[in-house]
Amino acid sequence: MxxxxxxxIVIVGGGTAGWMAAAALSRIIGELPDLSITLVESEAIGTVGVGEATIPQIIGFNRLLGIDxxxxxxxxxxxxxxxxxxxDWLRLGHSYVHPFGxxxxxxxxxxFQHFWLRGVGLGEAAPLDAYSISAMAGKAGRMERPRPDQPNSPLSKLSYAFQFDAARYARFLRRRAEAQGVxxxxxxxxxxxRNGENGHVAAVLLENGKRLAGxxxxxCSGFRSxxxxxxxxxxxxDWSKWLPCDRAIAVPCTLGGxxxxxxxxxARPAGWQWRIPLQHRIGNGHVYSSSHMEEQEALDLLLANLDGEPLAEPNRLRFLAGHREKLWEKNVVxxxxxxxxxxxxxxxxxxxVQSGIARLMALFPTNAFADAERDRFNRESVRDYVDIRDFLVLHYKATERDDSEFWRYCRTLEPPAGLADKLAMFESSGRVIREHNELFTETSWLSVxxxxxxxxxxxxxxxxxxxxxETRRRLGHIRQVVADTVSRMPTQDQFLERNGSRMDRSERAVA
Incomplete structure (x- = not known):
């Protein structure tokens, strides 16, 4: 039986993770008889809220939620x-784009890369970026949605994601989740x-005396876990031996650049700086290794490399690269x-977060909390982390930089086994092997x-x-078609205006 x-269901913590979970669960299983979904959060506890950039998979998540x-x-x-x-990742003065598509x-x-590699040997000097509609359109400041109805156009190969205000996204999802019964x-x-018999969490107790049973x-409590x-x-x-950065300072600034x-x-002397342009501001942050740089130096470096005026006090974060040994234990995910x-x-x-929600939905438990579902969830979740870790380590390991102690440490790292295998295969024959439908595609591995x-x-x-x-002719033709297509695309600002996606101008440069 x-x-x-x-x-x-009780969700502990709001922010992006909590409200993504609340919106998805209420949308997918909210109609189950007698189901209740409660989210508890405190306005007094801030969220990290610096993760503003996404990858194309978020489009599927938003569509699942019925979001326009x-x-x-x-x-x-x-x-x-x-x-x-x-x-500046390979060497100072060098740049490349990891494109979607x-x-x-x-x-x-x-x-394709085998013909590109042959072309390089024939003296074709064009970088790999020149063969990507996403890379070339991005550098030209242009945007268009993919056109699968035009299979012979580079636009059929274009893919995209978003950069958004994480706090606004959480509020956007909160409104939807509450309308769906959360x-x-x-x-x-x-x-x-906790339950004295099986050790499960039975309830959380709040400062005001309220008890929430589940x-x-x-x-979704953040670093506190x-x-x-x-x-x-x-x-x-702990993966800090491969990913030694353990600090970040984030600050938004006014639009510029x-x-x-x-x-x-x-890339910076002891880490790297992100720049994420939104409609109303630019998100900035400096991720660095505290073993290789002092906090004040890291802050000074960040503030000296902003495109506009700071809009808030710097947000300082401490972290360790890695994951919990299990992401589902007893009745807690x-x-x-x-x-x-x-x-x-x-x-x-x-x-x-998105993949964790999808996996939970696929393996959603009963009150029996069977080991089979929990064990598979944990295996697949850890594999996600391992796959992403290997891809991140590649950026640090494969570099010519030796201008700081940090970069000398990174370039001499012994890579994880999965990364070592991929590097050996590519170095041998230009082949890119994608394992078990992992997150990053052959294009991603090739680009980096x-x-x-x-x-x-x-x-x-x-x-x-x-x-x-013929090799030169075909490569030249591809480059020309990509360039011509980009030249006909609207700018991003024109695209936003055309689709009614432009924010109210009165809100620009507001954090």
Whole structure:
């Protein structure tokens, strides 16, 4: 006989993670009989709220929630994002774009990069960016939605994400979640009550004396990891030997500089600086290693490299790269920072929340809380973290920089096994292997390996079936078609105006 269904879900913590979970659960399973979803948060407890850049998977999440894209962009003061520009990562003065979408065209049954690599050997000097509609449009400040109805156009290969105000996104989702029946409770959790027989969390107790009982608890309490870490004692797997940055300082500033639909990451002597242009301001932050730079120096460096005037006091964060050994223990599932942290170099924080929610929905438990579902959730969640970790380490490991102690440490790192295998394959033959449908595609791995200066010794022999002249002709044609298409695209500002996505101008330059 089936165990009883879950009737009471309690989400501890708001912010982006909490309200993403509340909006998704109420949308997907909110009609189940007698189900209640309660979210408890305290206005007195701030949220980290610096993760403003996303990757294309968020489009699917928003569609699942029935969100109108133009309304979402307008309400969250969002801009579009066609990729991430990496400046000074390979060496000072060098830059490249990790684009969303693909490069060029696959030909003769093999991937495009093999023809590009052959072209490099023939003296074709154009960078890989020139073959990507997303990279070239991003650098030109232009935006258009993909056109799958035009399969012969580079626009059919374009992909995009968003850059938005995380606090506004949380409020946007809160309105939707509450309209779908989620009950928000204001209060600070001061104690946790556990079941004496099975150790499950039975209730959380608030400062005002209120008791919130539940059957399934979602820990969205941020770095505190109040339920999973503090209460249930789930340990933390520390990856700081591979990812030594452990501090961040974030500060928004007024609009200035270019307005490209790209997130920018600029390498610094002991870490890197992010730049995320929104409609009303620019989000900025400096991620650094406290073993290699003092806080005041890190702050001074950040403030000296803003495109506008600061709009708020700097927000200082401390963290360790890694994850909880289990993200689901007993009747507690952790989402967001409560489950782990990987620096926002590739804008994966919101995706990890999204993937955790999707996995929970696929493996949603009964009151029996069977081991099979919980174990699979944990295996797949940890694998997500490992895959992203390896991709992040690539940026640090593959570099020519040796101008600081930090970069000398990073370039001599012994890479994790999965990254070592990918590097060996690419260096041997230009092949990019994507394992188990992992998050980052072949395009992503290719862009960063090539952008960070990893040089293959060869390429697929089928690329030799085109003679030298035909290889050059085809590569030149692809570059020209991409450039011509970009020239006809609207600017991002024109695109926002055309779609009614522009925020109220009176709100510009307001944090």
């Amino acid at each position: 089936s165990a009883a269904p879950i009737r009471k 894209e133009n309304e979402f962009v307008r309400e969250t003061h969002a801009t579009y994002k066609l990729g991430i520009e990496f400046v 693909t490069y060029g065209l696959d030909m003769l049954g093999i991937e 009950v928000r409770v204001e209060g600070r959790v001061v104690d946790v009550e 059957e399934l608890f979602l820990d 109040l339920l999973l870490g503090q209460t249930l004692g789930v340990g933390f797997t 270019d307005h490209e639909p790209l997130t920018r990451s600029t 952790a989402l967001g920072l409560a489950g782990g942290f990987l620096e926002p170099l590739e804008s994966t924080a919101i995706h990890l 390996m090539a952008g960070q200066g990893v040089k293959p010794q060869g390429f697929h022999p089928v690329a030799l079936l085109l003679d030298d002249e």
